Amino acid sequence: MVKLAAAFHNVSLSFLRWKIMSFAKCKHGLFLKFASFMMNFMGGASYMLFAGEGSSKQLCQYISRNGVRKILVVTDKPLVELGIVGQALAGFEGTDTETVVFDAVLPDPTFDIVEQGHAVYQENGCDGILAIGGGSSMDAAKIIGAMVTHPGDPRDLVGMGKAPNAIPPLFALPTTSGTGSEATRGAVISDSQTHQKSIIAGANLGPDAACIDPTLLTGLPPHITAATGMDALTHAIEAYISVWDKGDARDKARAAIRIIFKQLPVAYSQGSDIDARDGMAHAAYMAGQAINQVNVGNVHAIAHQLGAEYGVPHGLANAMVLPFVLEMSLPDARDKLTELAVLIGKKSAEEFIAAVRDLNQQVGIPTTCEQLRAEDMVAIRDRAVAEANGYSSPYYMENDDCDGVLRQLLAKES
Structure with missing residues (x-):
């Protein structure tokens, strides 16, 4: 009887969590529709x-x-x-x-x-x-x-x-x-x-x-070139996989992603290369135009907290977080990530994420955040999830999801 009661209790808790999660997702979906509608009244941006x-x-x-x-x-x-x-x-x-x-x-x-x-x-x-x-x-x-x-x-x-x-x-x-x-x-x-x-x-x-x-830009140090370049890549990817499809955001994002995978390693290793610097500057500008239309996503929601809490440079924080969030987003972003894989000569969403990791490694981005402390993770998680709920990410990030990303970012010695 005790086991039966315990089993019933667990099923009830699971059902309750599912109901809460379903309500939260529904509420988020309605918010995104309202936000998308309101953004239409902002009008298009003009660029010179x-x-x-x-x-x-x-x-x-x-x-x-x-x-x-x-x-x-x-x-x-x-x-x-x-x-x-x-x-x-x-x-x-x-x-x-x-x-x-x-x-x-x-x-x-x-x-x-x-x-x-x-x-x-x-x-x-x-x-x-x-x-x-x-x-x-x-x-x-x-x-x-x-x-x-x-x-x-x-x-x-x-x-x-x-x-x-x-x-x-x-x-x-x-x-x-x-x-x-x-x-x-x-x-x-x-x-x-x-x-x-x-x-x-x-x-x-x-x-x-x-x-x-x-x-x-030619005197930009390699580590800043890397962090800012991966920042631009994050903008382009988050704009491309966004549930919003406005203006030419996806076209700009695709162009930026193609350039960054080609030119960032060159700009990083050969800082005086004018063509690489020019390409990266244009990629960053196009990625900015893309997020101007559809906003950023879950990567930024987490990265912003690392910057605010520890002073981690924004581009570096985005770069470290990016592959983990893409993995988390696979259930709802697989098709778009597969399209990006084909864009850079790969075949699958998983191969695209692996290519992002490889690019991070080529330009010296660490795989963990040495400043992150286990005792801060709950507060960081809460702020990140709250921010993420205002974005048009394809995957609705919950506490457990964010906890999983932060655990992977946590350096072993912490």
Whole structure:
């Protein structure tokens, strides 16, 4: 009798868990349909791109010709010290545009940093913003721009469409090939107190023009080339397997994936190769255009927590998480992953995932996250699953799924 009662109890618990899971999936499905419907009202993004060797000069001249007289340059100190910012700004020589450099941006910019940048903008009477750097500089620039026309606490802008007013002219000059922020209408921001990462997004937050100049990328160190390149690959894959199919997102994603598998190993091992740098810059831009239409997915939901909790660089976090999440997603993403396998000369979804692992290995991405601690995993899991529920991933990630990914990322010595 006892065994029978225990068996009945276990069956009841399993049935209850199934009912809860079914309700959660149904609720998530309804949310995605509503979100997809609302995104249609944002309208399509417009893109202006200057590309090729020396194109940074064209961007500077374009900014000046459009009447910007004092531009806030949002960047970081290392880029200033390396001379890259000076090289990029040389295009303003002989124009009527003054530059004011704000170089306090750090990886994973915080509300404190964007508030400092906003103060510099106002104190100097700027009338435009130019981001020079990686995703952190571009994201910070977008939020500084939003603060100009939405006075108050930038925390109030977190979410979708909470910054509806047009922002000052915004331009982007990426010095890495990965984030795609030069093509997107969203920005990631961190809270220095809670370590929570949030997204501020809206139709007005995309750059008015961007520039991908490969001559500014040749000095990028191999480990940054690797991490940012795999970041772009993550964007492209998550856009391609998304349950949303909007605009030309899948076409952009396919093009980016094909380029990255060919050019990232070259850019990593031969950093001065202009063709490889140019290819990676275009791939990152196209991947950014893809996620601008359909958003990211479960990989980012987990990677964001590793960045917020431990300061793991975003591209590196994505790269480590990517193959594990793709394996988790096989039940619902097999067909799309098989299509990507064929794209790169493989046959099956499993072979595509293996190719992602091989690419990670070629460019020195570790297989585990040395910062991850077992005692932090529940909190990380909870935040990741909550974030994932807002994405259009093909696989509905639950606690057990996320726990499985984190266990595989956990270094043995932890």
